[in-house]
Every structure is written in C-alpha cells, then in structure tokens.
Amino acid sequence: MMSLGDRFEVRPVIGLEQKAVDRAADRARSLGFTGAQVDDICTAVREACLNAAEHGTTVNDTYEVTIWYDSTTLSVEVWSRRVAIHPGAAPPHLETKIDGNENPRGWGIFLMQRLADSCTFETRNGGTVVRLTFQQHRSS
C-alpha cells in the first residue's frame, strides 16, 4: 500500500513544473534513491508536467500532481483535464528528424518511457493521467 506524499495543482506555465520536480526529487532522496536515479526522476517528471501544460490544459486551467511512495517505490501522477497524450504515436526517429522529414520535437513521451521503470497513460474524467513509477535501485 503506497502512502500519499503530496498532491497539488500547477498552472500551465513553463518553469512552474519545478515545484513538482523538486517535490519528487526530495521524496526520492528521502527514500534513498541514488543521485543518478533522482536525475532520471527529475527529467521524467518535468516532461510529464510540460506535456500536461502544453497539451492537457488551457491557459486558465491547472494540472494536478500527486506523489505516492512506499519504502522502495516512488510514483508520480500528472493529471490534466484534457487529452494530453497519444501513446499510440510512432516513436521518434532521430535520423528522420535530422534529415528534416519529421518535426524535431516529440521526445517527451520517449524520455518518460525510458527513464521511468513504468510509464502508463489512462483516461480519467475526460483528461489524461500519466503515471511514472520508479523503483529504488540499490547503489553498488
């Protein structure tokens, strides 16, 4: 059973996601996650928030961040009121982007999926929940 660590709303302004990044990082450090894992958590959480801000909200909206944890696991949910993710989209392909045949953007979901141990998307109340889960890896 995971414990609720934090829940708050964030306005969809670039940079304001830092609150979610900081709270997730603080919780991860307190659980004993390594520095490299905390860096991964920061980037993945930032991308989830930026995605919600850019695609899942309107200017006057907010998105909601919830942090759950247990002794070895950190989970961060980002809920936006609109559909913010199309997970069926083809993965980005760098060579195609460099050749100019594809928009150079589109790395957010890719990074979340690669940096988190689990990255899921679900529909809730007409919006999107991105859930990032990180397992503590003991340092060697």
Next chain:
Amino acid sequence: MGLITLSGYIASNAEAAILKAYDTVTQQGAKEIRFHCASGIVLTSSGIAVLISTVAKARKRSQRIVASGLSAHYKKIFSMIGLSEYVVINDDTADKH
C-alpha cells in the same frame, strides 16, 4: 571554432537565441560548433529539439558539432535518443554523484 554556451533552462523558447548564435558563428566561418553546457543546465525535450534543428543545419554545411560540459545524466540522454552519433561528446565533466 564557434562557441555557444547554454545555461539555465533550455526549452523551445531558447530556439531563436540558439539559432541566432549558430548563424553568427557560421557567418564567422566556424567549421566546428561547440555547445558548452554550463553547470546546472536543464535541457527539456523541446530544448533537445532545438539542438536537433541546429545539428541538422550544421550537417548540411559539413560542420562538426561538439558538446562539452554535459553531466552524466545528459550524456545518457544524448545516447538514448541517438544524438551522440551526430555530436562529439567531450568527456570533460566531473559528475558529483
């Protein structure tokens, strides 16, 4: 060599400044473009997209792209997305983990 220093929070709103800096050093005849990442930099996915746009321009001009100052985390991300195949990564950062 044209040096472009990246610092702070790099997202899509840095595009104009980065492309302007790139154009400036290119007009000065740079055959190598060096992106130096200052300590504490935050590179978002849209900031990475700006770098990809710059790499694309540089390749058309046969310019070499070098990145320096990258933390281990961003070196990993460059490798993850494949950018390290297009950008020479200088191993010049002592990470503090």
